[in-house]
Amino acid sequence: MDAKEIIARRVAQLLKDGDVVNLGIGLPTMVANYIPEDIDITFQSENGFLGLGPAPNKGEEDWELVNAGGMPSSIIPGGMFFDSATSFGIIRGGHVDATVLGAMEVDEKGNLANWKIPGKMVPGMGGAMDLVVGANTVIIAMVHTQKGQPKILKQCTLPLTAKEQVNYIVTEMALLKVTNEGLLLEELGPDATVEDVIAATEAKVIVSPNVKRYNFA
Amino acid sequence: MINKIISVKEAAEKVQDGMTIMVGGFLANGTPENLIDAIVENNVKNLTLICNDTGFPDKGVGKMVVNKQFKKIIASHVGTNPETANQMNSGETEVVLTPQGTLAEKVRCGGNGLGGFYTPTGIGTEAEIGKEKKIIDGQEYIFELPLKADVALLKASVVDKKGNMVFAKTTKNFNPLMATAAKVVIVEADKIVEVGEIDQDRVMCSGIFVDYIVGGDK
Numbered sequence: 436m437d438a439k440e441i442i443a444r445r446v447a448q449l450l451k452d453g454d455v456v457n458l459g460i461g462l463p464t465m466v467a468n469y470i471p472e473d474i475d476i477t478f479q480s481e482n483g484f485l486g487l488g489p490a491p492n493k494g495e496e497d498w499e500l501v502n503a504g505g506m507p508s509s510i511i512p513g514g515m516f517f518d519s520a521t522s523f524g525i526i527r528g529g530h531v532d533a534t535v536l537g538a539m540e541v542d543e544k545g546n547l548a549n550w551k552i553p554g555k556m557v558p559g560m561g562g563a564m565d566l567v568v569g570a571n572t573v574i575i576a577m578v579h580t581q582k583g584q585p586k587i588l589k590q591c592t593l594p595l596t597a598k599e600q601v602n603y604i605v606t607e608m609a610l611l612k613v614t615n616e617g618l619l620l621e622e623l624g625p626d627a628t629v630e631d632v633i634a635a636t637e638a639k640v641i642v643s644p645n646v647k648r649y650n651f652a
Numbered sequence: 653m654i655n656k657i658i659s660v661k662e663a664a665e666k667v668q669d670g671m672t673i674m675v676g677g678f679l680a681n682g683t684p685e686n687l688i689d690a691i692v693e694n695n696v697k698n699l700t701l702i703c704n705d706t707g708f709p710d711k712g713v714g715k716m717v718v719n720k721q722f723k724k725i726i727a728s729h730v731g732t733n734p735e736t737a738n739q740m741n742s743g744e745t746e747v748v749l750t751p752q753g754t755l756a757e758k759v760r761c762g763g764n765g766l767g768g769f770y771t772p773t774g775i776g777t778e779a780e781i782g783k784e785k786k787i788i789d790g791q792e793y794i795f796e797l798p799l800k801a802d803v804a805l806l807k808a809s810v811v812d813k814k815g816n817m818v819f820a821k822t823t824k825n826f827n828p829l830m831a832t833a834a835k836v837v838i839v840e841a842d843k844i845v846e847v848g849e850i851d852q853d854r855v856m857c858s859g860i861f862v863d864y865i866v867g868g869d870k
Contacts, residue, residue, distance in 0.1 A: 481752065499809070499822065500822055501679070503678075505679030508822075518825060519752065519755075561729040562753060564753075565751050565754070568772050597775075598775060598777065599776070
């Protein structure tokens with residue numbers, strides 16, 4: 436199992452039956468592949484629909500039905516389309532239970548930076564600022580380090596996407612919960628030790644007295 | 653009944669140098685490509701764009717960016733069109749990045765007679781710089797102003813001769829919002845039908861907002 440699959444599988448376990456969930460582009464999208472069959476999740480796509488389904492087969496693409504990455508998508512029975520104001524009303528209004536996003540940096544206060552590297556890359560925030568503020572639970576899904584450098588910091592250095600909104604950080608090494616005291620290490624990835632996680636994390640890690648290991652059984 | 657159907661060429665001429673335009677679409681999904689092509693050909697300059705994003709260099713409003721027609725761009729995302737970043741970095745074009753939900757609501761306010769709104773989006777980020785803040789029920793909000801335009805360019809799949817619109821699937825996005833927020837509203841239709849052919853329950857945006865209809869040949 437590669438790092439991304441580990442992350443996607445663990446994030447999927449955080450979602451609850453009946454949740455409305457918005458998945459970001461890239462790794463977060465993979466989470467949809469690992470939702471247990473007995474769990475009913477409604478996926479929201481911020482470009483304007485509820486009931487996001489799997490990507491269509493090659494040759495069956497409908498370019499009037501795209502996801503928030505602009506790629507052909509599908510809608511499940513019971514879904515619906517709406518305009519962008521309604522879409523973000525759903526998001527800011529607290530009707531999205533969880534959002535899963537990637538990060539360039541995240542810190543021990545739950546600050547998130549994922550939209551801009553000044554002078555290098557300024558793609559824009561898209562819907563991320565609204566999602567992180569509006570969703571009831573914010574889950575960061577990312578590989579633990581970037582070229583060996585920590586991404587989980589004491590304090591973000593890049594421009595923020597949102598202030599103190601992150602609830603969970605899930606990596607291939609650890610599941611960290613953002614608490615008032617700091618980052619609580621609740622679970623370890625398949626191959627990581629507590630020492631590995633502390634070494635790969637710049638932020639202070641509080642080790643839970645009953646740290647578990649990811650369980651994909 | 654007023655005849656709203658005009659040619660793409662006539663419609664494109666409604667956009668003049670220095671105007672502010674709104675363009676429907678999300679990564680060019682739901683963008684009126686034929687109108688864009690005609691405005692590229694007209695080569696009008698110094699426009700201000702209000703659009704979710706700047707599409708791609710060969711798709712959507714991105715074609716107008718490549719043709720250097722904007723002095724200012726208000727969008728939530730410009731990452732799919734490298735030409736936008738080039739013009740932003742060279743100082744040719746001012747780019748105002750706005751959170752997507754805030755952008756949608758600014759347009760909605762512009763078309764709905766509201767003077768603005770308070771949103772929690774962007775608190776503690778660059779998006780709050782220079783804006784009034786207010787605490788309501790213990791939560792911090794940023795005050796955002798409405799947006800309006802001279803011309804809105806929309807895409808709809810079915811339009812009747814009064815301008816009543818049906819949008820297919822995810823092509824809806826900003827189109828019905830922008831229909832309400834511009835002085836002149838032009839919709840590019842895949843299909844134009846007689847009044848009454850669209851069941852009233854299925855009309856997604858009223859023709860009262862629409863000044864001109866083009867296309868209909870798909």
